[in-house]
Amino acid sequence: MKYRTLKMSVVAVSCSLAFSVSAESILFTNVNVFDGKKDELLENYQVLVVDNKISKVSSEAISAQGAKVIDGKGMTLMPGLIEGHGHLQMNGTSLPDIENNRNWEELAARSAARANSALLSGFTTWRDAGGMGAGLKKTIDSGELIGPRIYPSGAFIGPTGSHADFRNFNTPNETFYGHNSSGGRLGMSCTADSIGDIKACARQNYMQGATQIKLMSSGGVASSFDPWQLNAYSLEELQAAVEVADAYGSYAMSHAYSKVSLLRNLEAGVKTLEHAFMFDKDVYKAMKKNDAYMTTNMTAFSPYLGEIEAINSNPASARKAKTAQAAFGNYIDNVNKYKPKLGFHVDCVGGVAACEQQADHSIYLSGKFFGNHYTLISMTSVNGEIVKLAGEVLDPYFEGKLGVVEEGAYADLLLVDGNPLEDLSVIGANEKWFDAPKRDGIETMKIIMKDGVIYKNTL
Ligand SMILES: [Zn+2]
Incomplete structure (x- = not known):
């Protein structure tokens, strides 16, 4: 500096x-x-x-x-490319692995390695979608580590038993802020079952340097206790989170799969829908009305999905992945029909090599489903608009635009x-996923x- x-x-x-x-x-x-x-x-x-x-x-x-x-x-x-939804600190092989086998030191060291690899893969900005505060961001900004600009979300916010609940079946049952899970103690997740607790978790994240908050408003696949169909938060609970985000001039991003959950989030004022697999005409209309965005992990539609260790090491997750793939069958057609403001999103949970493979494969899939131009704007100008939803007060990089080559924009090139x-392979797109060879940067x-x-x- x-x-x-x-x-x-x-x-x-x-x-x-x-x-x-x-x-x-x-x-x-x-x-x-x-x-x-x-x-x-x-x-x-x-x-x-x-x-x-x-x-x-x-x-x-x-x-x-x-x-x-x-x-x-x-x-x-x-x-420069922008990751719209990543998790640098979620760098174990699965959620139980992160919860049981990794202490803060290993997670932090590995997140630094992930950040280095992201920048050297062309990602100059990274919206971190939960599991990490602002410590790595500050270290990179100080010049002591190499990595992208980071917009951190802090701890995931979700109710007991949700996609943000890292506990095991035998973790002691007191759930206050999830402190009995390793993820809770490390500030990676914040369990909140009431409007007061939701607001406290959101405020705690902002106090720790989050630029936006991340809600787990529906169930997920790579977790043990929540069916993906779960609508985890009520309208009033989502509104409470949005109220705190608004007070900071910021916004809420929300993990949501089902149509009920997607529409409920939009009604509450959530600005970015994450995953949004049941996107359709009604969701599109509500998004337009609210000037909202969505970001989706294309790997959910990869033929190689069943080979993800975080999913196939857990029988409940493997079963969930099958039903989810069947239920989300119209997503790609609907996106091509309505062309929502879609941000690029890799969402890798894992180490450096695995996440490089996943990012490269995600670029390939997006190009295949939606074409190269739609993919490229999702990775640049659209994600550049999304990160700026953090608002002028909280945006750490408030002096210029991101994701565009324009006079006055940051020189991220x-x-x-x-x-x-x-040809998206010039930025790394790869048809192969797990069997792609390990790479050292992208030659082109x-x-x-x-x-x-x-x-x-x-x-
Ligand atoms: Zn995620």
């Missing part, structure tokens, strides 16, 4: 002398730009980065004395060898820049 302050003062001094840019500025020439929105590339453009922002995007030559020039050789310059609108991703700083350059 000291370094950044120093650079800014240099710019301020030089501005008073003449129009020139700081020594650390970078001019990309000879690039085709995917701007995060349009279904075509802006051909043969130049993009100037000054300090940590995009300063100019032009089809004309940009004069920038003192800037380092990078000849893009006709490659594609695009926004990738230079990729190929056109991602034609030549430059990875976050906040104006280059973390990878193999040009």
Whole structure:
């Protein structure tokens, strides 16, 4: 941070002398730009980065004395990718494994490794969908670790027996804030069975640095005690959570599968529906009315789903996965029909290699189901809008847009060898999932820049 302050003062001094840019500025020439929105590339453009922002995007030559020039050789310059729903600290092989076998030290160390791998896979921003406070985010922002910008949700909020309840069958029964589970003690989950407790959990998360809150308002698959059909919170309970989020100028994101739960969340004012497998015309209408978004894990529709260890190691989860796949059969057709504001979402629970495989396969599946352009905007501009729902007061990165190549936006950029609108494999898409070979970065991703700083350059 000291370094950044120093650079800014240099710019301020030089501005008073003449129009020139700081020594650390970078001019990309000879690039085709995917701007995060349009279904075509802006051909043969130049993009100037000054300090940590995009300063100019032009089809004309940009004069920038003192800037380092990078000849893009006709490659594609695009926004850094944004994970819309991930869990860096959920890095055991399954929920019981995290609960029983991992202490804080291992979880924290592994989450740092996951963050490093995410950035070097092109993810420059990460909305963490629960299980982690702001500690890793602060460490990355201080420059001591490498990773994406993080928008943390803090502890999952859900009632006893819900998808946020990490306990085992034999965990002692006092449920106050879930403190008797390891997940509760570590601040990964917050069990809340009353309106007062829901508000207290939400406030505790914000106090600890969350930028939004995550509710578990329906059951899930990779957990032991909650049927996915469960509508875990009432309208009044969801409204209580939204009331606290509103008070902070922030928003609630909510894990919801069933149609009842999806509509109830929207009625309560929840801004992003997570998973949303029973999305249909009615849900679409309610989303439009509320200016809401949704994000979905495409791997729920992968032919390899049954091979996920978090699911197949648990017979209850395996059985749930089968019925869920059958019930969510119209999701893909409905998304193609109504085109909701859909954010990209990997939702990996696991270690570095497993989560790289899952992210690559998720990109492939999204392209296959919805096309490359819809996939790319979901990973860039749409997720960029979603993270900004945190509101001006809580947004740690409030000075510019994310997920777009635009003047004034943060300089989070990738230079990729190929056109991602034609071929998503240039950003890692892989038809294979578990049998994909371990990789060391993505070869076609030549430059990875976050906040104006280059973390990878193999040009
Ligand atoms: Zn999740």
